[in-house]
Amino acid sequence: MTLPSWPASVRGMLLILLLPVGIGLMALAWFIHGVLLERMSRDFVESRLEDEVAFLEHQIRESDGQVDTLRTGDYFQEVFHHAFAIAALSQQTVSPEPWAPLLEPLLAEDGEGAVSVRDAGVSGAPSDILAYRRSFTVDGVPVTVIVAEDMEALQNSQAELHAWTAAVSVLLILLLVAGIWLAITLALRPVLSLQAALRKLQAGETSRINVRSPEEFRPLVRQLNQLLDSLDHRLERSRDALANLSHSVKTPIAAIRQVLEDTRRPLDDELRREMATRLVDIDRQLEAEMRRSRFAGPQVGKSAFPVKQARDLLWMLGRLYPQKSFELATELRHEHRWPIEEQDLNEILGNLLDNAGKWSSRCVELSLVESRQQMQIIVSDDGPGVADDVIGQLGQRGVRLDEQTPGHGLGLAIVLDIVRRYHGETRFLPGSRGGLEVRVTIPSPVFNAASALAAWPG
Incomplete structure (x- = not known):
């Protein structure tokens, strides 16, 4: 079974990802609208029924419990637009009369508050009602009052409103699709400018890519220019x-x-x-x-294992100079990588360690240090060192490289050349053990990228 592949177009992939999410959220909003509409309608009807029951209670108390005096035709029905039932001792009043089979059983029950009746199946009466019941006494006479609402008619109105909401939701989905398409098109406009810059580069009209691109494309543009x-x-x-x-x-x-x-x-x-x-x-x-x-300089995707290469070189130089000790000081792990081409790092370490090994008395120390801003290679020996007045001439190209001449100048010009290609710095200092200390500092590409983004105009 093969899984479906993602579309090659970024626009198509974004549409495939965003459209289902938008449609799903719209459907969820429509469902929540239906639930909230039903809940709010029920709360509103229940509040009205409670107010009407309180009004009837007030009228009954004003008439001293004489329910017969409240029979003034369809007065309450015309005022409330609700069905009601009143029971006082053996007297019962139900309006309208077809609702009597629904409301009379509720008069006989105990308790107060909202009561629902569903699927009653009474001819001439609604199947679903919401009623509010209250019991009280007037001059020692118990009275029960019920006011009811036809929920079926209200639900039909809610269904119509919910259907209109669905129609509006479909329209909003279409507008969402158009909005997503427009947003994707505008977001991908920098890609068109990048394509135009690449075409100019291919045609020889320009030598570098100079476009104002979003933050996400800046590393790509920078790496292309570095290439x-x-x-x-x-x-x-x-x-x-x-x-x-x-x-x-x-x-x-x-x-x-x-x-x-x-x-x-x-x-x-x-x-x-x-x-x-x-x-x-x-x-x-x-x-x-x-x-x-053979020196490559900075290259995207190229890296080396500094600890592994250093240990291999120290082992080899230990065999070449068996009377001398070569030590490694580092907190880096064996599998840690540096973004330096392997041959370049090997040339730097090899030349510096070979020079130190030739001129040291007994010991050579190599230190590998890394921080967020830079990587450092420090090689020090306990040899005779270099005089202060000539230490600044180490690695200069006064003469073409002569790699058969012994001394601290052997291969240092190559080291300086490689380090400069990585925008680094090489310093020659008097060593703590009396010999020479060579300190190579190469800035971290991550730190350079962050600095470039911070300095980007706009």
Whole structure:
């Protein structure tokens, strides 16, 4: 058995969800209207009957209990428009007379208040009545008074009113459908502007999506623009890498070519070493540019496990430097994720830990810290440290990256490049153990999203 699929249209899905709710609420309101109408009508009739019984009691007391003196034709019936019955000793008065089979049994009962009679089946009398009975004494003579209302006629009037209410409800449902359709159409207008912006982007008329969108669409627009920025950065990095590589290898290749084309000089050991040096330079430049091309930068949906990667790197470096201790300090869980591409995080941790391992005396400590605003990577060692006057030069590109030279400068330019792509910051500080402390701070994407929404105009 296959379940029905949701419609592909947002408008269709909203109509399917909202229309049954609206119709259900309208039907519930109609049902509640019927119940309340019946309850209010009964309370109103009962209140009137009680007032008329009080009036009859007053008239009987004024006549000193002489019921016969109240027989003035159809006076009470014309005044009250209700049937009534009066019993005093052996005297009984019922008006109109066809109601006598319904009201006389009520005169013989005890108790006071409202009494209902349903499905009586008396010829000439209504089947459903509501009566109000009261007993009192006048000069020691017990008197019972009953006033009754034909509920069948009232119920017919209520049914007619309820039917009109149903007709109005159907009209309101049609208006509700039109209102929902109009509201959905107006709510989806930003989607049309977003589609138009995407068409302009595809046609090359614009390079970014610049539309005023509702709060729900702002993360989508921001992520699309970030994707476009990432693609532009990658294209720019590729072009820069090709330009750098072309510029860097041109001189070594020209020198090797000159040596090979110079037939007057024998290819002795010194020339071989010179050619090998040139080839090593070319290999270094190729490796550096290839590593830099692998850096992804911020990408939607990409994440890494910082604790797992840190432990793997610490284990490997512990085998590479067996005489030194590598420690991890963090409160993050093993399965916790960071929104950083795995290769980028591996380059940051690997370069920083390798530098610290080379220059430390006995111990290297890695700390992973996360708050709502940022993520931090702190690497400190107990080595000789870096002088204050040159600590600010760490990671600068005065020279192209040379990853075979030992020291704290190894790979730091790569770290700085990756961190900048995540809009982060890298600081070099004197360590608490006397060595160097490198503190990498990367802002959290959740915090950036909240800040962007707060700063959005309008």
